[in-house]
Amino acid sequence: MCGIVGYIGARDAYPILIKGLKRLEYRGYDSAGLALVTNSDQLAVYKTKGKVADLEHYVLDKDITGSMGIAHTRWATHGEPSDANAHPHYSQSGHLALIHNGIIENYPVLKENLVQNGYTFRSNTDTEVLVQLIEYIMFTHGIDLFHAVQLSLTQVVGAYAIAVIERNNPNAIVAARKSSPLVIGIGEGEYFLGSDASPIIEYTKKVVYVNDDEVVCLRRDREPQFYNLNRVEKSHRIIELEMTLSQLEKGGYPHFMLKEIFEQPHTIRECMRGRVNVEHNSITLSGIIDNRERFLKARRIIIVACGTSWHAGLIGKYLIESFARVPVEVEYASEFRYRNPVLYDDDIVVAISQSGETADTLAAVELARSRNVFVYGVCNVVGSSIPRRTHSGSYTHAGPEIGVASTKAFTAQVTVLALMALCMARERKTLPQPEFEHLVAGLAAIPAKMEETLQVSDFIKKFSCIFTYAHNFIYLGRGYNFPVALEGALKLKEISYIHAEGYPAAEMKHGPIALIDQEMPVVVVAPNNKSMYEKVVSNIHEIKARKGRVVAIITRGDTVIKEMADYFIEIPPAEECFVPLLAVIPLQLMAYHIAIVKDRNVDQPRNLAKSVTVE
Ligand code: G6P
Secondary structure, eight states: OOEEEEEESSSOHHHHHHHHHHHHGGGOOSEEEEEEEOTTSOEEEEEEESOHHHHHHHTTTSOOOOSEEEEEEEOOSSSOSSTTTSSOEEOTTSOEEEEEEEEETTHHHHHHHHHHTTOOOSSSOSTHHHHHHHHHHHHHHTOOHHHHHHHHHTTOOEEEEEEEEETTEEEEEEEEEEBSOOEEEEOSSOEEEESSSTTTTTTOSEEEEOOTTEEEEEETTEEEEEEETTSOBOOOOOEEOOOOGGGGSOTTOSSHHHHHHHTHHHHHHHHHTTTEETTTTEEOOHHHHTTHHHHHHOSEEEEEEOHHHHHHHHHHHHHHHHHHOOOEEEEEHHHHTTSOOOOOTTEEEEEEESSSOOHHHHHHHHHHHHTTOEEEEEESSTTOHHHHHSSEEEEOOOOOOOSSSOSHHHHHHHHHHHHHHHHHHHHHTOSOHHHHHHHHHHHHTHHHHHHHHHTTHHHHHHHHGGGGGOSEEEEEEOGGGHHHHHHHHHHHHHHHOOEEEEEEGGGGGGTGGGGOSTTOEEEEEEOOOTTTHHHHHHHHHHHHHTTOEEEEEEETTOOHHHHHOSEEEEEOOOOGGGHHHHHHHHHHHHHHHHHHHTTOOSSSOTTOOSSOOOO
């Protein structure tokens, strides 16, 4: 949550900061602000409730000169969204300005001490205490900003990525990180910082991922310096980014979400590239091959994740248990980390996360590590915190996902889990060869089938407007498609603000059926796969008998459900285990088109953030 950006160099800082904030707005959009040391040597702090566009409007008549500055877009934790609670926060003397992503847990104690020493506070945030503390330590110890930040952070409990600037020193930005992401961009005589690389990529591909408990000093005239909190200088590794600028733009689509839905055939091909070889009937997932013994001996797999990634994990359970015959548990990371789970040496914990930064998932990884359990990551953002803390893993290669509601990252996660399941099955010899080959070919055929599935977009757009009257939706699915029902309901909730529940279709009789009447749209994922088809047909009869309005996702060529449903959307035939990769697409599109008719902000839905770096 919250995005931070900074610049020091020879150019005007303001346009770089504003563009950077726009790229980071997916992380939070309750308020935005920036601080500059202007050409007239003033420390100018501008901030306002609302979005980055509101900030641009707010500074129209202000002095926005200066070649050094920091900026912030907020997702509120402590203190409501307001001008006063917006970052940057400045110190009592007005000499320092600071931005922060994270949570300072011991801020009440720190604040109390500062109040006793004559400090007054302007906001209700935990962050303001940091900037006051740093100033207090600078004054009382007579030390410079870099040293004062190091000393201050030894007193701080919590998570942070911070950047601080000083009015009297327009030649330095001091930044630090613990548990919240921070990337430094290395240009020619100029430096950038960001919560991720998206504000930086336009200017340089050379980046350094800052480690926990490191403090960095960026000066115009010299190499960046990295220190730990004990003032020991640390070496740093410059990495060349693979991301391109065009991946961060809408490319002609009205919204990132729609672009990302349509990118799925491409992203799944990327995800499988070099891993699936149909000619040789092989699956190569280096993370599994390199740790073959562990996967051979695994007693159990525990998947930890949040949100959409947790839904992907549920499909992963079905895939791994079915192909590789290893028991799998799927846990919300937030529950796992706090409930003292029983873990064995031969368990494997698989952490799934698009951002690689979700605080609860990261904490679950740390818990597993502390119990000596092997941890495998399935993440999208290269170089993010979770892949850096896991023992091994597989990237999903979906490219940057900007829409807050996850779409292409979900299908890429499911694809990686399918690859893991197949690779494990191969090593463990749990699938007969013809079946293995059939599945490899089936998975390889999915991107082309996704292309076919996407052709329903215009049809979905037309009928979606019928449902904007609804206040509630039910989504049903069985087996592999139960998690798809959960994901469809989540997508609708997230971006249209219509209440929706996902259920295993058979569970409908144990409660949700009481809700069904002629007002209730029921979306049933009902592909024509042998094991479940008849049962789902019975469920649809039960809904129709109560006058519910059925939207069915059916396999092309199905005539039975076509007759029964009020609306139907056809998807191409596929192996039952891979149907989720296709069936979720109409549900993503339905959520998108309904939200558009309701005039919602689909890319930045209210109260949500893409990267949840707080508990
Ligand atoms: C937030 C996002 C969701 C995402 C979840 C987990 O809630 O809005 O789209 O599924 O976090 O995020 P992760 O990055 O760990 O997959």
